[in-house]
Amino acid sequence: SIQCxxxxxxxxxxxxxxxxxxxxxxxxxxxxxxxxxxxxxxxxPAGTKYLSGIANEVNGVTKGAISYNGFYEGTTGILxxxxxxxxxxxxxxxxxxxxxxxxANVHVEWIAASDSASPAPAAFDTTIPANGKLELHTYVxxxxxxxxxxxxxxxxxxxxxxxxxxxxxxxxxELDASISYNSLPQ
Numbered sequence: 001s002i003q004c005x006x007x008x009x010x011x012x013x014x015x016x017x018x019x020x021x022x023x024x025x026x027x028x029x030x031x032x033x034x035x036x037x038x039x040x041x042x043x044x045p046a047g048t049k050y051l052s053g054i055a056n057e058v059n060g061v062t063k064g065a066i067s068y069n070g071f072y073e074g075t076t077g078i079l080x081x082x083x084x085x086x087x088x089x090x091x092x093x094x095x096x097x098x099x100x101x102x103x104a105n106v107h108v109e110w111i112a113a114s115d116s117a118s119p120a121p122a123a124f125d126t127t128i129p130a131n132g133k134l135e136l137h138t139y140v141x142x143x144x145x146x147x148x149x150x151x152x153x154x155x156x157x158x159x160x161x162x163x164x165x166x167x168x169x170x171x172x173x174e175l176d177a178s179i180s181y182n183s184l185p186q
Contacts, residue, residue: 004028004037036097036133069182074099074160077186078153083110085138085147089171094136096153096163098128104159108136111150118145128161152186
């Protein structure tokens with residue numbers, strides 16, 4: 001079963017020891033979309049994990065690309081160890097997904113590195129809707145301040161969360177400079 005958040009589920013067959021390419025342009029059409037893709041094995045034995053996934057994102061304008069691994073299960077605490085804002089042009093765009101069918105209450109805390117030019121903003125609490133996402137972009141919370149540090153997000157009511165960080169360098173005009181990584185469990 002293949003399903004993007006807010007879209008109809010589709011089915012596909014993956015041959016034994018084979019692979020399946022899911023092209024979002026073909027699957028979702030040309031409309032802008034930000035969300036999550038869930039792929040579920042409908043005939044795998046309970047408790048087993050037979051699927052693995054890699055997401056490759058390509059910017060059709062600059063031809064820049066990023067890649068990250070798919071997740072199996074979430075956890076109640078995640079860490080993004082590299083967070084930058086206005087740091088030599090680098091800014092972090094963090095996406096946290098609630099994997100549960102109930103609202104996740106989360107505590108968000110940026111932690112400044114000892115060499116950060118500015119302190120971390122105040123920690124805060126918020127919610128992520130059932131099967132929904134939370135976007136934490138550094139420029140929204142740090143303004144124009146040059147920040148280097150980490151980001152920790154904790155589910156305070158036990159709901160499972162995962163996250164992806166995309167860092168983009170806005171100072172590079174002719175080459176799309178970007179990196180991407182999965183959150184680490186805490």
